[in-house]
Amino acid sequence: MDFTYSPKVIGLLEQLRAFMNEHVYPNEALMHEQVELERWSTPPLMEELKALAREQGLWNLFLPKAYGEYSPGLTNLEYAPLAEEMGRVLWAPEVFNCAAPDTGNMEVLAKYGNAAQKKEWLEPLLAGEVRSAFAMTEPAVASSDATNIETRIERDGDEYVINGRKFYISGACRKQCEILIVMGKTDPTNSNRHLQQSQVLVPKSTPGVTVERPMKVFGYDDAPEGHAEIVFDNVRVPISNIVLGEGRGFEIAQGRLGPGRIHHCMRSIGAAERALELMIDRANQRVAFGEPLIKKQSVREDIAKSACQIEQARLMTLKAAQKIDEEGAKGAKDIIAMIKIVAPNMALDVIDRAIQIHGAAGVSQDTFLANMYAMMRTLRLADGPDQVHMMQLGRDMARRRLDS
Known part of the structure; x- marks a missing residue:
């Protein structure tokens, strides 16, 4: 490599x-x-x-x-x-x-x-002229298992009729968000649970689409993006708005989430690196008990541990990116799962140390640390919670060991 x-x-x-x-x-x-x-x-x-x-x-x-x-x-x-x-x-x-x-x-x-x-x-x-949202997560079911999705997409002549409730739909609160990709069930009785779902394009202005409220994340509403709770009440769109075809929703979701997960990890490393820089600056400038914080052994250890963790996560992210380039998201699924587990947790560790060294200022609005901490904590849930990635990774590793 x-x-x-x-x-x-x-x-x-x-x-x-x-x-x-x-x-x-x-x-x-x-x-x-x-x-x-x-x-x-x-x-x-x-x-x-x-x-x-x-x-x-x-x-x-x-x-x-x-x-x-x-x-x-x-x-x-x-x-x-x-x-x-x-x-x-x-x-x-x-x-x-x-x-x-x-x-x-x-x-x-x-x-x-x-x-x-x-x-x-x-x-x-x-062209950056409009914004969009991806409507999958639902409040009534465990959406980390996408086969649970209950929103219905039913065909009625030349239209699909959509009914359901979604929440934490990032981007949908924004006025400039014009299109939603909505995941729901077109064939809920199909014996193959992975063929029950479809994805359909729904303009946000379509009658029956109601953004009920912005959901908060640790008290942040993340405006102007926002994370909307949305009701779809007999929403009608042309059948031409189906993406790829009926029953292909789960397949599309898997194809979408692979690169998205690694993009989050890439950005997590940048956030952690900036937090480390702020940590070092604060330690050099702040005086406590008669000397700069950088003279304290525990502070030096925090800086060293943070640097090690960032570099480990960076190398793993680069390896995952290279594997996607060479083998596609499916071929790289193990390393994608690994880095999706590792990177947000790493960033949380580093940002938490930076907050501690900043004292009260670290949890204030005067640095990016508190807001970014909330974002990184959310990433342990977004695009699949840690537990799902660990469950699937452990299962696949055990299966290959048995087959070898």
Whole structure:
């Protein structure tokens, strides 16, 4: 394995870092102020930065070269350090049109969508003109097992009728969110539980779609993105809005979540790296009991342990990215599961140490630490909780051992 960055990646990374230093870090407070003024709409500053990033070619970097005309031509391995850099600020990925859930939805449409669906929805998403959401999780069932999904998608002539309730649907609170990819059951009695589900495109403005409330995460509503609870009440869409075909929903979900999981891990490393930098700065500057904190053995140990954990997770993430490039998400499922378990927990450890060294300031709004801690804790649930990944990984490893 050779994880040396190519000249192309080094050039992009330098360009991205320069953009972050000039336009993102200095605007963190202003972005927060603009969100507070109009909570559920994209801030004007975001649109300005998006236009600038697109002009500089820092756009849609996440989309692998396997997607041809839609892709900037990077592999997952090449994208990894770029995503890591974006992960240092919660809202930065959107600046470069590399934010979830749009990234996963764009990959779904690029891989599984028909020509009309790509024209109507993929192209404006790639242009950053609209936002989207992926509606799978439900409050009434354990949605970590996607076969439990109860939302019904029933055919009625030339239309599908959708009924159900979803929650924690990230992005759906935003005014600019125009399209939902909704997962539900078209064939609930099918003996194969993995063929019961389908995915259908539902414009958010469709009659019967009601965003009931924004769900909170540790008290944060994550505006303007938000995590909506949505009711679908006799929502009708044309049958042409089905993605790939009836019974293919579980297959699409698996194809969508593989790359999405590793993107989260890449960004987690960037968040942890920034937390470590803040930890070191605080330790060098803060004086307690007559000397700088950096003189304390426990503080030095926290810094050293954090650096070790970050580098371990980085190497595992790069290995997973390379494996996806070589064997696809299915072939890389073991290492994807491993890093999805490891990276958020690593970031939580590092951020927690940084919070401790910052004292009361660490849990305040004056650093990014508290908000990022909430985000990293959420990642232990998003795209499958730790327990599901461990259960499946352990099962597959035991099965291969028995078969050997």
